Amino acid sequence: MSHCSVCGHERNQGEIQCPECGHFYSKIAEIIAEQEAQEEMQTFRGRCKRILNSGDIKSGLLDELKQMQEELTPKGLFALFVIFVFVFALVASVL
Ligand SMILES: [Zn+2]
Numbered sequence: 507m508s509h510c511s512v513c514g515h516e517r518n519q520g521e522i523q524c525p526e527c528g529h530f531y532s533k534i535a536e537i538i539a540e541q542e543a544q545e546e547m548q549t550f551r552g553r554c555k556r557i558l559n560s561g562d563i564k565s566g567l568l569d570e571l572k573q574m575q576e577e578l579t580p581k582g583l584f585a586l587f588v589i590f591v592f593v594f595a596l597v598a599s600v601l
Pocket of ligand 1: 515525
């Protein structure tokens with residue numbers, strides 16, 4: 507049985523992170539976890555989580571909207587445009 511190099515907590519096989527102090531046992535695991543966290547931040551779920559965790563939902567929501575506006579690229583605008591056209595076509599075909 508090996509132990510965490512930071513706090514000495516018992517390390518179970520297969521674990522990539524110390525449950526006691528949060529230390530990652532390998533650099534690769536740390537990088538992957540960081541990337542996952544970053545990816546999640548870009549998703550809708552991540553945004554919702556951050557808004558809920560911010561305590562003040564209203565100001566959290568405003569912050570996210572502001573950030574989304576800054577992140578809006580031509581590609582993102584094009585995607586919105588495609589969605590808009592699709593919805594419009596759908597509505598037009600029903601009427
Ligand atoms: Zn530890």
